[in-house]
Amino acid sequence: MTIYDISKKAGVSIATVSRVLNGSANVKPRTRKKVMDIIEQYGYKPNAFARGLGLNSMKTIGILCADASDLYLAKAIYYIEQSLRENGYHSVLCCTGYEMESRKESLNLLLSQHVDSVVMVGSHFIMNNPEDNQYVNDAAASVPIMLLNADYDCPNVYCTLCDDYKATQDATEKLIAAGCKKILYLYNSNSYSGQKKLAGFQNALLTKDIPLKKEMLQCFHGNHEDIDGVKNFLNDLHDNKGIEFDAIVTSEDFLAVGAMKYARANKISVPKSLQIVGYNNSILAHCSEPAISSIDNRLEDMCLQLVKTLIGVLTSTETPQKTIFSGELIERGSTKL
Amino acid sequence: MTIYDISKKAGVSIATVSRVLNGSANVKPRTRKKVMDIIEQYGYKPNAFARGLGLNSMKTIGILCADASDLYLAKAIYYIEQSLRENGYHSVLCCTGYEMESRKESLNLLLSQHVDSVVMVGSHFIMNNPEDNQYVNDAAASVPIMLLNADYDCPNVYCTLCDDYKATQDATEKLIAAGCKKILYLYNSNSYSGQKKLAGFQNALLTKDIPLKKEMLQCFHGNHEDIDGVKNFLNDLHDNKGIEFDAIVTSEDFLAVGAMKYARANKISVPKSLQIVGYNNSILAHCSEPAISSIDNRLEDMCLQLVKTLIGVLTSTETPQKTIFSGELIERGSTKL
DNA sequence: ATGAAAGCGCTAACAA
């Protein structure tokens, strides 16, 4: 069933059918009704390819993310896809893994699909080395690029992010105000937002005149699901390296869960002897007893804003190139502030 | 840059370029080389729409799932997308939520996109009432439908699932063998696989001659992230309804985590006084101390098999219509068997 | 081994 069949049955030209299909004003109501009836009757659906060929768009957005099974990224994808769909766009998902090469490859794959835009979910897509980000510039030359949780200055690149720096700083300062003297910072990524969090932590110490010891910044290099690995890591830090701490600020909830298990295994009372702060405010923060205080970076708000911005760009509405949300610590039993 | 430009520059016809592009055998090596060079030089990429129009396929698979932010479904999507990409297919993601109507709508959306097949992730897509499944039959009339974790008998519908019945029965029997007398079954969904698990539990009791009390089958109706809700639910069961139990078998890990928190809050020793079994073997099973024994239903294997089957169907290779994997209990600290 | 040309189904510019 094509537009030709419909036009024949309705006794009009294909142009008229097309007008009806696209809601053009220049159709006599009676004609419109006649055509609509035929369309309904035969359950005709226009061919998306042919339409795409003509318009050079299939109303499809590419979503690039390192790992759709990551709790945080999965949530982001969920919000973004939903919002895009509400705006009449499809979402092509492409998980790139954490390697540079496959990242570029995936991007090219999406571009060759003629997506109308590419959303990059997660701060992993922007590196420190400008050369490594060239692929973003290249892509931005053909379609608008939307960055979630990353900051990058380039024409046709739009950023929506959370002020991780400030959120981490605030949380750390709260711990200091509550009397913590030896705060360990536990992280696992050097991505853009990872660095911001770290800097926020350091700045909190600086502001409160607490000397910064290098050993109090620890990077866990294991897999992001390896909670017991984190526990062992902390055990090693304490038992073998002699590092002492009365609070742990982490860059991700799973690290905080690991810290929680470390405390439990060593019969360290939380929050009495050890306070723990997570990041992302995910379900993992609810899994332990007591529950973990975690920094919420307003993921849903960010995602909705990102899509809003994107739609603005695609419809040539004036839109801000950068939107920054502020995060906040959700206090639960793992801290007493 | 189109195929015409390339053909002109290479001094051949578009047909030849097309042949080169599609790896046809009927091209003289020298001609092929000549064309290839031009293609490389100009970085030409064929237009996916035009190709789609001709072939009536853009090598795209629709992935339907209720909620991409659900831990389990997110993992499934991850595996499936990856495997599809390796096979040269794109993935269009569409999250339907848990309502019937939006489910049908999403499916139609995908079909109107001319996807080559639709993968339905999760057992929610098949209902008890045959009428409610009619939409699957309808869709199967136009493209192959792949079901993950659901069983449905219909031409052009292919199922890949885990034997949840057996896995649950086995785990329950192990608990009985270990001396548990009062086993509570805690679930939260009546989906196809939800029913299988429940039936497996019941059958274990039957097999071991343990009387089945209705009150020992409890459905938690809250949100699947509401861990504290589960804890409170169990508190209520015990304190107000006077239900006693020495083991809890759950249909999802988050329920097991809730049970764990219930035990901790009430100073019930796990596994000594209460044994707990989760389902899905997700990261949640690792969050508590002790870690939770959980049934692994081999999600990755299932996903890879599903894609393998799909590729088979699309290439008209002979393929089984139903593949069943068997699950197994991964024992951790929450049980002593 | 290569080229010419007919679609594929739709949109949009132009004519009437």
Added chain:
DNA sequence: TTGTTAGCGCTTTCAT
């Protein structure tokens, strides 16, 4: 208000 028609870029016969 409606119809005619030229693309859109590619695949695929059918000739050569």
